[in-house]
Amino acid sequence: MKSRGLFLFLGVLFLLSVLFSVQAVFAADSKAKDETPQIIKVYVANRLKVAELANMGLDIAEVRKNYVILVVRRSDVAEIEKRGFKCRVVNEDANSLLVPYRAGSLKKYHTYEQVEKILKDYAANNPDICALEVIGKSFEGRPIYAINITGKASGKDASKKPSCLFMGLHHSREWISAEVPLALVVELVEKYAKDANIKKLVDDHDIWIVPVASPDGLIYSQTKSTMWRKNRRLNSDKSYGVDLNRNYGYQWGNVGASDYPGSDTYHGTKPFSEFTSQAIKALAEREKFRTSVSFHSYSELVLYPFGYGYDIPCPDTKLLSELAAGMAKFSGYTPQNSADLYPAMGDTDDWLYGSNGTLAFTIELGSQFVPNDAEVDKICADNVKSCLYLIEKSGTVHATNHPEFSSPTQRAIMTYLYDADVSKGKDAGAKVQLVNMLNPANDSNGKVFEEFMNEVSKLDVNAKKLLAPVMVEVKNIYMQNIINKIGNTRQVIRDVEKIQAELQEIE
Ligand code: 0X9
Ligand code: ZN
Numbered sequence: 001m002k003s004r005g006l007f008l009f010l011g012v013l014f015l016l017s018v019l020f021s022v023q024a025v026f027a028a029d030s031k032a033k034d035e036t037p038q039i040i041k042v043y044v045a046n047r048l049k050v051a052e053l054a055n056m057g058l059d060i061a062e063v064r065k066n067y068v069i070l071v072v073r074r075s076d077v078a079e080i081e082k083r084g085f086k087c088r089v090v091n092e093d094a095n096s097l098l099v100p101y102r103a104g105s106l107k108k109y110h111t112y113e114q115v116e117k118i119l120k121d122y123a124a125n126n127p128d129i130c131a132l133e134v135i136g137k138s139f140e141g142r143p144i145y146a147i148n149i150t151g152k153a154s155g156k157d158a159s160k161k162p163s164c165l166f167m168g169l170h171h172s173r174e175w176i177s178a179e180v181p182l183a184l185v186v187e188l189v190e191k192y193a194k195d196a197n198i199k200k201l202v203d204d205h206d207i208w209i210v211p212v213a214s215p216d217g218l219i220y221s222q223t224k225s226t227m228w229r230k231n232r233r234l235n236s237d238k239s240y241g242v243d244l245n246r247n248y249g250y251q252w253g254n255v256g257a258s259d260y261p262g263s264d265t266y267h268g269t270k271p272f273s274e275f276t277s278q279a280i281k282a283l284a285e286r287e288k289f290r291t292s293v294s295f296h297s298y299s300e301l302v303l304y305p306f307g308y309g310y311d312i313p314c315p316d317t318k319l320l321s322e323l324a325a326g327m328a329k330f331s332g333y334t335p336q337n338s339a340d341l342y343p344a345m346g347d348t349d350d351w352l353y354g355s356n357g358t359l360a361f362t363i364e365l366g367s368q369f370v371p372n373d374a375e376v377d378k379i380c381a382d383n384v385k386s387c388l389y390l391i392e393k394s395g396t397v398h399a400t401n402h403p404e405f406s407s408p409t410q411r412a413i414m415t416y417l418y419d420a421d422v423s424k425g426k427d428a429g430a431k432v433q434l435v436n437m438l439n440p441a442n443d444s445n446g447k448v449f450e451e452f453m454n455e456v457s458k459l460d461v462n463a464k465k466l467l468a469p470v471m472v473e474v475k476n477i478y479m480q481n482i483i484n485k486i487g488n489t490r491q492v493i494r495d496v497e498k499i500q501a502e503l504q505e506i507e
Contacts, residue, residue, distance in 0.1 A: 034074045037227040039091040042080060043067045047310070047340070052083070054342040057258025057265050059229055061369070062299055063341055071227060071264065098173075098226035098370055108376040109175045111222060112142070112215045115182060119147050119211070122189050128152055129192055129202055135210070136279025139233045142215035144279050149188050151203030162394040163206035165284065165292040165358070166387060170244040170276070170348065172217030172228040176365045176379060177295035181211040183380035184387050201391050208287060213276050214244055227369075231274060235261035242268040245296070246344065247277045248351035251308040256344030267346050280348065288403050289358040290394040291323075293387060294348045298371075299341075299364040300333040302386070305353040307338030308345045313421060315400045315414075316359065323393060324361060327386035331363075331379075338362065354418070357402030357411075361390070409451045412437055413467070420466040431470060438474045440487050446495070449474075453498055464506050475499045 043066060044050050050063055058076060062069035071094055072080070080087055091097065100106050110118070123132035129151055134143040150161065168178040188207065191198040201207075212218055216232040230241025239262040246257040249271030257267040272278050284292075304320040306312040314320070317337075324335035338349065352360035363386065365371075366379050398404070401411050412434045419430040437448050456467060478496050481487050 036074070036092070037071050037094040038074060038077070038089055039094045039097075040070050040072055040077060040080075041067050041088045041090050042070055043086045047342075049085070050342045051256070051310075053080070053085070054256035054265075054344060055254075056080070056083075057260060057263035059264035060342055071229070094227045095225060097368075101222065101226070101370070106370065106373055108179070108373045109222075109370070110178065110182065112212055112218050115178060115211050116143070116145065118182065119145050119185070122185060123147060126189050126192075130189060135283050136275050138214065138216045138275055139231060140216045142219075144210065144213060144215060144276060146208050146210045146283060147185055149185065149202055149207045149209065150205065151192070151199065159206075161204060161206040162290045163208065163287045164391050164394050165208045165210070165287070165289040165352075166295070167210045167213050167280065167292070167348070168295045169212045169214055169218055170294060171296060172214060172221040172230065173226060173369050174295075174297040174365075175218065175221070175370050176297045176376065178211045178218065179376060180295050180363075180365060180380050180383045180387075181209045184384050185209050185211070187384050187388075198388075201388060205391050205394060206287070207391060208283065208289070210280070210283075213280065217244075229264050230266065231276060233268075233274065235266070236269075237261050242266055242274050244274055244276050245294075245348060246346040247272065247274050248346050248348050249277075249281075250351040250354035251306075251345050253308070253345040255308060256342055257346055265344070271346065277348075281351075284352060284356050284358065288356065289352065290398055290402060291390050292349075292352050292358050292360045293327075293390065294360070294362050295365055295383075296362055297365045298368050300331070300367060301341065301362075301364040302328045302331075302333050302335045303338040303341060303349070303362040303364065304335070305338055305349045305360060307341075307343065307347050308350050309343050310339050312339065313418070316353075319397060319399075320353075320359060320361075323359060323390065323397070326389055326393065327361065327363070330385035330389065331382040333363070353399060354401075354415075357399040357406065359397070359399050407451065409437065409448050410455060413452070413455055416470065417463055417466055420469075431473075434470050435473050435477075438470075439477055440481060440492075444487075446491065449495060453502070456502055461506060464502065468503060468506055471499045471503055475503075 042053065050068055053068060054060055059071045060068055061071055077087055119132055123130045129149055131148045133146050133148060135146045136144045138144060166181045166184055168181040188198060188202055192202055214231050220232055221228045230243050232240055233242050234240060243265045246265055246267035252267060252271040258265045260266060268274055272281055302324040304324045306314055321335060328335045349360035349362055352358040363383060365383060366375060371379060401414050416430040416434045436442060438452055443449055456464060475496055478492050482489055482492050
């Protein structure tokens with residue numbers, strides 16, 4: 001009797017455990033389905049609707065006149081519909097789009113290891129014009145390579161030549177974005193000895209090329225999850241990845257970017273939290289690039305800054321749009337302002353341009369994330385021509401705020417004016433920086449003050465109004481110095497009078 005009871009008990013236990021595990025399998029299955037990236041079409045009436053989607057932290061692949069294409073999880077669809085958008089699923093399993101790669105087609109695409117070997121071979125075989133540098137390591141510890149191509153034979157000092165930067169693969173699934181910079185390396189090195197035009201471009205410019213900014217991302221997309229966008233950082237909530245094109249430090253924030261680690265546009269814990277953006281930052285601050293291109297896919301666009309908000313005032317808009325149009329001629333792409341695609345904070349170009357005076361562009365290659373083999377050569381050839389055009393232009397044009405053509409004071413004023421105008425001074429950093437520069441404790445001979453007042457005198461009344469709080473603060477510091485008998489009192493009084501005169505003019 002006792003043993004029958006025991007059997008019954010064990011039997012029930014067994015049945016229960018089977019039931020639970022079946023349920024667990026179903027739960028895991030539907031969770032996996034929820035996580036499967038889908039491609040959806042969402043209808044939009046105007047650009048504010050596009051911005052609304054971007055602000056939800058969604059991954060926008062394509063923007064058309066009255067609809068956008070998004071890569072989303074199933075759970076996102078309900079959220080989008082709740083806000084009144086009309087959605088249509090285009091593809092239930094976006095990863096299936098790239099199945100051909102595993103099946104052996106898409107042979108045109110290089111793996112990270114192949115890119116690494118090509119760069120090493122070129123550097124080893126062409127030491128007169130190539131040098132390979134490891135500019136950083138990825139989260140999983142892989143080298144991030146930059147190849148520097150410049151003709152040392154010409155005898156010119158490379159540090160004085162106009163420098164240009166070309167980058168690929170900030171986003172994992174955008175494989176074509178590594179192919180174009182790689183094709184540029186091949187073009188420059190292979191034709192150096194045969195083509196007088198190429199020789200001149202290489203001799204006269206300091207060219208830097210980073211074909212794979214996110215090695216872990218490329219490997220993960222090619223071997224595990226083809227639609228993966230972000231890098232492979234393990235976030236604190238156990239989710240993976242930071243969107244590298246939201247992690248740069250000029251106007252870093254949550255417009256068109258997300259605070260939520262699971263989002264496809266997660267901007268990271270702070271500006272430059274990622275090894276890739278840190279590596280590009282260090283390289284850019286050292287090399288002071290005049291021009292740059294960051295390749296992405298897709299949409300056949302040549303984008304130019306600013307991208308963090310609509311209609312941001314920018315002193316170089318005309319030059320940027322002319323250069324974008326010049327590049328686009330070779331590919332038939334559309335030149336346009338970045339934010340007009342959708343506003344997004346923390347991209348590579350805004351930082352390169354805003355903080356470094358680099359005329360920075362994003363080229364969205366092709367008309368799908370991974371174009372077919374048959375399209376690759378033409379995309380590369382056309383866009384290599386755009387790069388050659390930009391390299392040539394780098395010697396003759398420059399951004400207003402490029403460090404070789406502007407002083408720290410001019411740049412601090414410019415940064416402050418943008419900030420005061422756009423974020424209405426919410427971010428006090430630029431103001432603190434400017435006031436500090438003008439503080440006699442840091443400006444003992446008054447040179448910064450002199451230059452500052454000279455710049456102020458050239459500005460229009462609106463800009464002067466924006467600068468008034470800085471002038472008032474500096475005036476107060478000077479008054480304190482007079483009271484405390486710090487510095488040359490007569491000179492300080494004269495300076496206070498100068499500020500007073502400007503302030504009166506504004507009133
Ligand atoms: O969203 C991005 O990072 C880029 N597009 S992609 O489909 N390759 O992801 C475009 C960034 C353009 N910059 C801004 N809109 N600020
Ligand atoms: Zn991209």
